[in-house]
Amino acid sequence: MYSVSVRDHFMIAHSFKGEVFGPARRLHGATYVVDVEFRRPDLDADGIVVDIGRAGDAVRRVLADLNFRNLDEATEFAGKNTTTEFLARAIFDAMVAAIGRGDIGPGASGVESLRVTLHESHVAWAAFEGPVAGR
Amino acid sequence: MYSVSVRDHFMIAHSFKGEVFGPARRLHGATYVVDVEFRRPDLDADGIVVDIGRAGDAVRRVLADLNFRNLDEATEFAGKNTTTEFLARAIFDAMVAAIGRGDIGPGASGVESLRVTLHESHVAWAAFEGPVAGR
Amino acid sequence: MYSVSVRDHFMIAHSFKGEVFGPARRLHGATYVVDVEFRRPDLDADGIVVDIGRAGDAVRRVLADLNFRNLDEATEFAGKNTTTEFLARAIFDAMVAAIGRGDIGPGASGVESLRVTLHESHVAWAAFEGPVAGR
Amino acid sequence: MYSVSVRDHFMIAHSFKGEVFGPARRLHGATYVVDVEFRRPDLDADGIVVDIGRAGDAVRRVLADLNFRNLDEATEFAGKNTTTEFLARAIFDAMVAAIGRGDIGPGASGVESLRVTLHESHVAWAAFEGPVAGR
Amino acid sequence: MYSVSVRDHFMIAHSFKGEVFGPARRLHGATYVVDVEFRRPDLDADGIVVDIGRAGDAVRRVLADLNFRNLDEATEFAGKNTTTEFLARAIFDAMVAAIGRGDIGPGASGVESLRVTLHESHVAWAAFEGPVAGR
Amino acid sequence: MYSVSVRDHFMIAHSFKGEVFGPARRLHGATYVVDVEFRRPDLDADGIVVDIGRAGDAVRRVLADLNFRNLDEATEFAGKNTTTEFLARAIFDAMVAAIGRGDIGPGASGVESLRVTLHESHVAWAAFEGPVAGR
Numbered sequence: 001m002y003s004v005s006v007r008d009h010f011m012i013a014h015s016f017k018g019e020v021f022g023p024a025r026r027l028h029g030a031t032y033v034v035d036v037e038f039r040r041p042d043l044d045a046d047g048i049v050v051d052i053g054r055a056g057d058a059v060r061r062v063l064a065d066l067n068f069r070n071l072d073e074a075t076e077f078a079g080k081n082t083t084t085e086f087l088a089r090a091i092f093d094a095m096v097a098a099i100g101r102g103d104i105g106p107g108a109s110g111v112e113s114l115r116v117t118l119h120e121s122h123v124a125w126a127a128f129e130g131p132v133a134g135r
Numbered sequence: 136m137y138s139v140s141v142r143d144h145f146m147i148a149h150s151f152k153g154e155v156f157g158p159a160r161r162l163h164g165a166t167y168v169v170d171v172e173f174r175r176p177d178l179d180a181d182g183i184v185v186d187i188g189r190a191g192d193a194v195r196r197v198l199a200d201l202n203f204r205n206l207d208e209a210t211e212f213a214g215k216n217t218t219t220e221f222l223a224r225a226i227f228d229a230m231v232a233a234i235g236r237g238d239i240g241p242g243a244s245g246v247e248s249l250r251v252t253l254h255e256s257h258v259a260w261a262a263f264e265g266p267v268a269g270r
Numbered sequence: 271m272y273s274v275s276v277r278d279h280f281m282i283a284h285s286f287k288g289e290v291f292g293p294a295r296r297l298h299g300a301t302y303v304v305d306v307e308f309r310r311p312d313l314d315a316d317g318i319v320v321d322i323g324r325a326g327d328a329v330r331r332v333l334a335d336l337n338f339r340n341l342d343e344a345t346e347f348a349g350k351n352t353t354t355e356f357l358a359r360a361i362f363d364a365m366v367a368a369i370g371r372g373d374i375g376p377g378a379s380g381v382e383s384l385r386v387t388l389h390e391s392h393v394a395w396a397a398f399e400g401p402v403a404g405r
Numbered sequence: 406m407y408s409v410s411v412r413d414h415f416m417i418a419h420s421f422k423g424e425v426f427g428p429a430r431r432l433h434g435a436t437y438v439v440d441v442e443f444r445r446p447d448l449d450a451d452g453i454v455v456d457i458g459r460a461g462d463a464v465r466r467v468l469a470d471l472n473f474r475n476l477d478e479a480t481e482f483a484g485k486n487t488t489t490e491f492l493a494r495a496i497f498d499a500m501v502a503a504i505g506r507g508d509i510g511p512g513a514s515g516v517e518s519l520r521v522t523l524h525e526s527h528v529a530w531a532a533f534e535g536p537v538a539g540r
Numbered sequence: 541m542y543s544v545s546v547r548d549h550f551m552i553a554h555s556f557k558g559e560v561f562g563p564a565r566r567l568h569g570a571t572y573v574v575d576v577e578f579r580r581p582d583l584d585a586d587g588i589v590v591d592i593g594r595a596g597d598a599v600r601r602v603l604a605d606l607n608f609r610n611l612d613e614a615t616e617f618a619g620k621n622t623t624t625e626f627l628a629r630a631i632f633d634a635m636v637a638a639i640g641r642g643d644i645g646p647g648a649s650g651v652e653s654l655r656v657t658l659h660e661s662h663v664a665w666a667a668f669e670g671p672v673a674g675r
Numbered sequence: 676m677y678s679v680s681v682r683d684h685f686m687i688a689h690s691f692k693g694e695v696f697g698p699a700r701r702l703h704g705a706t707y708v709v710d711v712e713f714r715r716p717d718l719d720a721d722g723i724v725v726d727i728g729r730a731g732d733a734v735r736r737v738l739a740d741l742n743f744r745n746l747d748e749a750t751e752f753a754g755k756n757t758t759t760e761f762l763a764r765a766i767f768d769a770m771v772a773a774i775g776r777g778d779i780g781p782g783a784s785g786v787e788s789l790r791v792t793l794h795e796s797h798v799a800w801a802a803f804e805g806p807v808a809g810r
Contacts, residue, residue: 220454261454
């Protein structure tokens with residue numbers, strides 16, 4: 001299996017609901033350093049997994065929808081705790097949609113699965129990985 | 136699959152037995168930077184994989200049992216070479232036991248598998264991963 | 271010159287005032303990974319710059335005063351933009367005060383200067399360094 | 406599953422053919438920081454996955470064949486774009502051959518699979534992983 | 541003293557002339573991960589060292605002049621070995637010129653000195669630091 | 676000022692004497708990741724600070740004298756706590772001696788100062804810097 005990964009980041013405010021979160025129930029924030037890994041079993045005719053330039057642009061657009069926001073006011077996440085693992089899944093879904101729309105080019109149709117990792121600090125990170133639905 | 140990872144470290148002395156180890160047969164030591172990854176297919180009702188605070192505390196307790204010790208005198212490892220890969224497994228087993236005892240809370244019962252990585256330097260690391268036995 | 275450095279982190283929400291900040295004028299947040307460097311020309315009788323355990327505890331207490339907060343509501347920063355460089359200075363001042371109170375032990379009286387670095391992402395960081403006033 | 410990983414690097418010049426590569430069609434170059442992960446289900450009698458000294462030496466020899474070269478003139482890659490993912494596979498193949506020749510010692514016969522990761526910058530990397538053929 | 545640092549990268553081919561360079565006399569290449577640190581004794585009225593957005597843009601433009609090139613054919617470096625330390629100085633000079641032209645805004649006139657670090661691998665880096673001439 | 680830095684590591688056992696060290700008074704160990712920075716105001720005729728190959732070899736030899744040892748039995752450190760900051764100085768002194776002996780070549784005579792940093796974990800490090808005596 002081949003993979004290509006790109007890194008970017010975004011910065012948000014949010015708070016959590018539930019006893020388990022302790023002081024993180026207060027409004028606070030995070031920088032998330034995001035790694036998106038694209039996987040496929042074979043390279044295309046150019047010798048690549050995806051066009052890394054277009055892949056990076058697609059990641060940037062997905063993160064731009066979240067960047068510099070208070071996620072407590074994000075209607076798309078209403079009623080949800082925007083934990084690191086939850087956001088990893090949300091970005092995974094957005095990347096699958098981007099591939100489906102052709103944002104990363106026709107070559108990205110060969111991508112079988114993705115892994116999205118969000119680093120919230122030097123000592124904690126979360127990830128979601130799964131197949132690209134509909135392939 | 137979702138995952139959450141936490142990082143901590145411990146510092147020990149040890150020596151190895153066997154031709155293959157060369158100068159590492161002498162008493163020396165290591166800092167191990169430890170990453171523990173908790174994996175499960177779905178998030179719980181709070182939107183998390185595990186209570187990251189309790190998970191970090193459990194990792195700290197497991198590493199505290201090893202920290203600042205000469206592992207050559209550790210009866211639990213008698214007759215074994217405490218290599219990086221061996222210690223990754225030992226910490227994996229201790230984390231599985233911690234989950235079984237409920238140290239990370241009832242939510243951790245949803246954790247299907249763990250990956251424990253020990254970084255022994257900037258150029259070498261080892262890992263053990265496997266299912267959480269008994270689930 | 272000798273130095274010892276310790277790393278910790280905190281997570282906050284805030285927003286900025288001023289044209290220069292663009293989208294960062296919206297409420298957002300950040301994880302700051304903080305490095306505090308303690309410097310002195312000679313080691314003490316134990317062969318150390320500072321008691322690294324007490325130094326780490328003092329950093330933790332200083333960061334605990336900021337962690338999981340919305341800095342827009344912090345009265346101590348009223349009328350200020352809590353930029354990364356501004357916060358580096360605020361933490362520097364708090365660490366100098368901690369040394370002055372003896373929080374890091376009498377040995378810390380030998381510390382001549384500090385450097386406080388705040389990493390806001392994998393591609394941006396800021397620092398403040400200066401002498402420990404009153405020495 | 407156990408694994409052991411070692412890190413090394415090499416520095417090359419190359420250019421790419423194909424519209425998708427944009428300015429990377431010009432002769433340029435890269436530092437590749439290479440991680441090779443060796444995996445097996447059980448440890449050997451010494452408590453190791455592989456002799457990490459010999460494994461590191463084998464990686465160094467494989468990378469020495471590429472280091473300080475213009476890959477556009479490498480006959481072994483004629484007609485191919487030497488992308489990061491392509492090179493990850495080439496190094497994977499060379500490592501499998503090294504294991505087959507016994508370069509890493511008889512213990513390496515227990516290695517079931519490898520993962521080779523090439524970091525081309527702080528924001529992009531690629532990997533190839535697969536079973537060790539012929540086992 | 542305050543500082544703000546930003547990170548970016550570029551990828552080039554080159555070769556060196558002189559016995560001391562050994563195999564690096566062959567055409568090869570490198571990824572340089574570049575950190576530019578801007579220093580000044582006081583913050584401006586907005587509470588910043590420089591407009592980090594404009595600073596990052598200026599770094600990107602300076603690196604774009606080098607990116608995806610064979611430096612052996614760069615007339616501006618004719619007769620010079622484009623070593624890591626030499627390039628750190630060249631980028632320092634280009635950043636000083638960018639500040640002088642006002643590329644980073646009028647606020648950057650308060651910047652007293654710069655440090656430019658180029659990481660050529662995980663085990664080697666070089667830097668040049670100095671005052672911003674003409675201030 | 677120009678600088679060039681190289682990274683290597685060593686692994687030792689030791690224990691400390693003194694109340695301040697708490698559990699670190701027990702025999703334990705550490706991996707030290709070592710950065711040696713060579714500084715000089717001008718480049719030599721080849722465009723370098725030092726021959727990085729010879730510099731790296733010299734660092735390796737200095738660390739080889741410490742690697743895989745129990746420092747409690749090192750006669751050269753008798754009566755001393757081999758703390759991270761103490762070892763940074765010891766390696767600094769050994770590097771100055773190496774330069775004096777010509778181990779890094781005649782070009783290294785232009786090196787004015789060194790900084791030696793020892794990383795003992797992902798959250799703690801120490802350094803010693805000073806002029807190259809006798810220049």
